[in-house]
Amino acid sequence: EPEVTQTPSHQVTQMGQEVILRCVPISNHLYFYWYRQILGQKVEFLVSFYNNEISEKSEIFDDQFSVERPDGSNFTLKIRSTKLEDSAMYFCASSLRLTGELFFGEGSRLTVL
Amino acid sequence: DAKTTQPTSMDCAEGRAANLPCNHSTISGNEYVYWYRQIHSQGPQYIIHGLKNNETNEMASLIITEDRKSSTLILPHATLRDTAVYYCIVVDNYGQNFVFGPGTRLSVLP
Numbered sequence: 001e002p003e004v005t006q007t008p009s010h011q012v013t014q015m016g017q018e019v020i021l022r023c024v025p026i027s028n029h030l031y032f033y034w035y036r037q038i039l040g041q042k043v044e045f046l047v048s049f050y051n052n053e054i055s056e057k058s059e060i061f062d063d064q065f066s067v068e069r070p071d072g073s074n075f076t077l078k079i080r081s082t083k084l085e086d087s088a089m090y091f092c093a094s095s096l097r098l099t100g101e102l103f104f105g106e107g108s109r110l111t112v113l
Numbered sequence: 114d115a116k117t118t119q120p121t122s123m124d125c126a127e128g129r130a131a132n133l134p135c136n137h138s139t140i141s142g143n144e145y146v147y148w149y150r151q152i153h154s155q156g157p158q159y160i161i162h163g164l165k166n167n168e169t170n171e172m173a174s175l176i177i178t179e180d181r182k183s184s185t186l187i188l189p190h191a192t193l194r195d196t197a198v199y200y201c202i203v204v205d206n207y208g209q210n211f212v213f214g215p216g217t218r219l220s221v222l223p
Contacts, residue, residue: 004156035213043157043200043213091156099204101147102211104156 002026004105012111023075023092033093082112116203122218131188135201138182150197191221
């Protein structure tokens, strides 16, 4: 069964460093998303991406964040200068249709020291 | 903010049906009800969704009231592996900005 894959599964970084989290969505999907979940809290929407541009973003997704689909398969989330409060599990998701179900990856745990 | 309210937690005996309620009293005509679950810290997993009619798949059944203001997710024979946080989410035709609330923590007990 096709699945969304994410790398790395866990990354530890120093405050102020840049981090890139990678995702390979399901191959024929057209809509891509990033969510995050701080330990013990809700799953929060960050950004959605379609047709090579951001279609929607939340207040969390400030200038420190960016997304890119550098080739036909990867979808990346970059955090330019990490803060302690960026420590969280980051989930990538993709869907085939705008109203279709989202398929989530297993997440990348980011720890900022 | 999430447009749904769910109980914080529920218990269910293994092998019995788990009935998870969700209130969405402000739902509008073009909004769907989606259910997801999250086992431990894994990625959320799609379960089922519906608009007006009751729906059933290999995982669960979704019962939506006639006025669409509430729904119930039914896991017919709960197993220990169904222990998870279950999220009820209301989404319209245009927005894929799924808003997750705190969900219901279901504990299936042996």
